[in-house]
Amino acid sequence: MDFTYDSEQNDLREAVAGLLGRAYSDSEQRRRVTATDPGFDEKTWARLAEMGVLGLPFPEEDGGMGAGPIEVAVVAEEIGRVLAPEPFVEAVVLAGGLVAAVGTAAQRAAVLGPLAEGSSVLALAHAEPATRWSPSAAAVTATQDGGAWRLTGVKEPVPNGARADVLVVSAVTDGGTALFLVRGDAEGLARTGYRTHDGGRAANVTLDGTPAELLGEGTADRSADVERAQALARIAYSAEAIGAMDTALKTTAEYLKTRKQFGVTLNRFQALTFRAADMYVSLELARSTALWASMVADAGGDVVAAAVRARLQTSRAGRHIGKEAIQLHGGIGVTAEYSVGHYTSRLTAIDHLLGDGDWAADRLAATVDSYPTVDPLGAPYTGA
């Protein structure tokens, strides 16, 4: 076991941190970008593409960089650190990851190449208003008409669903949940985008006999593929949350050193510095778990199981750090003009997008009786 990054990974971090640090050097820049659609900066998106970030996890033959979960985590952490609104986890890890896992060679080339180049934004339209965090579709159905598939039903909330050039849509067929590609300009597709509380965008995507292309071969149930892609995205979100928590804590510590009340800086009050110390404890425990989960993914271990553990730890830590960061700032913490509240908002969104801490705890609770102890370096976390 080795928690250190190699030099290429360090270079990647430096490059991404440099780019995003310049784009979002203060929280005003982010506010400006998120104020208008599509809620992220197309130029920054293009630069991420030039850097290879948008094709990071995909095989080279599909137009990607052939990197793995560790590199994905490195990028996601830097996204979180400055709260970059570019939908790296949503478009690349989640939607792209599913196409990479399920698509035919032709589909992978057609979809992942343009995604990696930055010329096409991809979104996963999987959640439905009544499915919560299920890996299966429920009310969106797919029917075959001649050889052609048509989809009907409502997907919501779909992150970046209004901006996406191509949507990966899950729908119910006789075989269970199948996956489809739908073009943004397809007939019978209505999209209503809106702002999410964290400055991002989501959409209601209403399909009404919308033509679609089956993703991959056959209509056997794809729920397990969705679950695996969600797990990899959960692990990436854990890294994004670590980046966000790290900045929230640093910002808070800095504030305690500079804000004066009662004639002294706030760091003279141990009641406050101990709370910052507890935030650090939460952060480091979550960081270890998030790193471990990305190593499990890298080693070919059970990503679904590892993701649930990382989810639980980062969810609890994110709430703790998000709340305390605001509280220790006092009034300025709840303003939109200061950065720290935005971090709490983003941590809250990440927490609820793919299953929250209680959801993860329920998953774990269901299996505690099936093993004697948890061994992070043993089955099922290490690959064959």
Add this chain to the structure above:
Amino acid sequence: MRLQLSPEMEAFRDEMRTFFTTQVPQEIRDKVAAHRHLTREQYAQAQQVLNAAGLAVPHWPVEWGGKDWTPLQRHIWREEMQLASVPEPLAFNASMIGPVIAAFGNQEQKERFLAKTANLDIWWCQGFSEPDAGSDLASLRTTAVRDGDDWVVNGQKTWTTLGQYADWIFCLVRTDPTAEKKQRGISMLVFPMDTPGVTLRPIELIDGGHEVNEVFFEDVRVPADNLIGEENRGWDYAKFLLGNERVGIARVGATKKLISQAKAHAREVVVGGRPLSEDPRLTARIAELENELLALELTALRVVANSADGKPHPASSVLKLRGSELQQAATELLVDIAGPLSVASFADGGSQVPDWARVATPQYLNYRKVSIYGGSNEVQRTIIAGTILGL
């Protein structure tokens, strides 16, 4: 010791409940229940309905529209109001400046302000906090210098809640910069928000709302008559006022309302074929929250019953501390019940996300404020540790 309310108090509670649920416009109560912001007119309308029935300022002296109620009656009045989603009378008027003028103002000021304050014909805002004077309020730097028959005010206030609606501001200003103790050189001035030299800058909060402002004063001339009470005694009035603010701060009724809404929504959200209301983790969490709230309500009742002599019961400081935490826990519960739908905060037409789920996260984020304002929870702990435990 006796558990039941007396028959008179039962009748009083029914009377309050009936009034609040039948006389205050439904549209306004629905908006409060939906956690949407009221317009200025709606606040005024609701308060005027209450005031017409003598229910806006029952805690004021009888002479100025108050009712000679017991603390228990006031408690019932407030809780029933919150349970019925009736917007409470504007705190700046009813709990802050009104009682201060009634207690310390001169006769002319009482006649000039009190009736209009009770009826929200004057909307007041609170100009206490400054950028460098938050928890350490006594270090405030806004000055008022006497010039003939006027005070000339210079400086800045911040966090001024709903200052954009306000007609008048009550301000703490430094009138004696040489006073030995900084608390001693402070006075309370009141003046119209449209006085020349007053400017307002909105502050956007994390939920996107415009609820607080910065207020700047540049050579604002305020007639000497507008000094409340005695010069350099403003700190005493502020302490009196903040003591009043703590009354009803537990907001038990409002939190109960949030929890009952959470339960109703949990019945609508189906997970794996079962309503979320049957999820053992969620129901256990609700049960714990309700029990904490029960303990708080009982403490509030115990405290009001024991403070009939006018002195606050020492345990009243737990009301703000725990009351704010439970309000926050209830808003967090709603976000968690909304689950993935909780991101859809600014969805509009064309969305299937129910309204309650849209507002859940902005409200949760906004409610981080309740443990910050009105004496932060750290300040409350300092009071408990110092004043009560003698530490």
